[in-house]
Amino acid sequence: MEKRTIAGEAFSYGKRSFFLDFMVARTGSNYIQITKRELENDGSFTTRRLAVFMDDFEWLISGFSSLLHSAAHAGDKACSVHALFSQPKQEKGQSGIEGWDPALRPRERLAELGAQALETKELIGSGSREASAVELAQKLLCSAGGDLQKLSLLSLSELSSFKGMGTGKCCAVLSAIELSRRIHSPLPKFGF
Missing domain, CATH: 3.10.450.700 (Nuclear Transport Factor 2; Chain: A,)
Structure with a gap:
């Protein structure tokens, strides 16, 4: 053929x-x-x-989506792709996810549709001045080749090497991973 x-x-x-x-x-x-x-x-x-x-379709589409989203929310930085489809720029004072349409924001979608409706990159955490939560999560996932098992093996120091991942965020991610492990392989109950 x-x-x-x-x-x-x-x-x-x-x-x-x-x-x-x-x-x-x-x-x-x-x-x-x-x-x-x-x-x-x-x-x-x-x-x-x-x-x-x-x-690789999912990663290509996700990568393009993340790239165009980052460019659309780049503020006053130079951009093209026909002025990102001639889309109006976000209002002053709104940056990151706060500048998104509320129907697209991960927290609002989780509250309305439940956690199962979110993409993995939307579940990971919070953002920083440099990157939205989704952009930061995308970088973390890409570093692990999109493999959540590999991501779960990263240490505190490896996670904190990503710009925007401070100790608090790293601990929150590691705590969520540990809770997931405990759900799937219950440990003896020593306390609450």
Whole structure:
């Protein structure tokens, strides 16, 4: 079975053309192929391709989402991507998650929909001046390759090496991990 394209999009900007294709590999696995074709000064073309397989879709989409969200909330810093889709900037005095639509904020969503409705990165903790809680959690998860088991093995000093993770936040994360361990392998009850 040959690889085939299920859907595709193409667009050009100046001397560059981009092709985004959703494909099926010979093995039957789905993947996204991103192709950039650029016209060189000598009339030739340079072509570069990147393939992202189905196993990595969640991380790619999450990464793009986090990147665009960070850029949208970057305040007065320079940004483009067509002025982030011509979206109005958040009001002065509102930064981080407080500047988000209330329906998108993790705490409000947890209160309304329950903890099971939140993504893992929304469950981890609180943010700092440098990064929202979701952005900070995304960095922690990425450092562990998205594996919660690996994340659970990080020590206090390893967690505190992340900018925005002070002792209090690290202790809260480590406490939650320990509570989870105790739920799944009950220890003898020595007290409350």
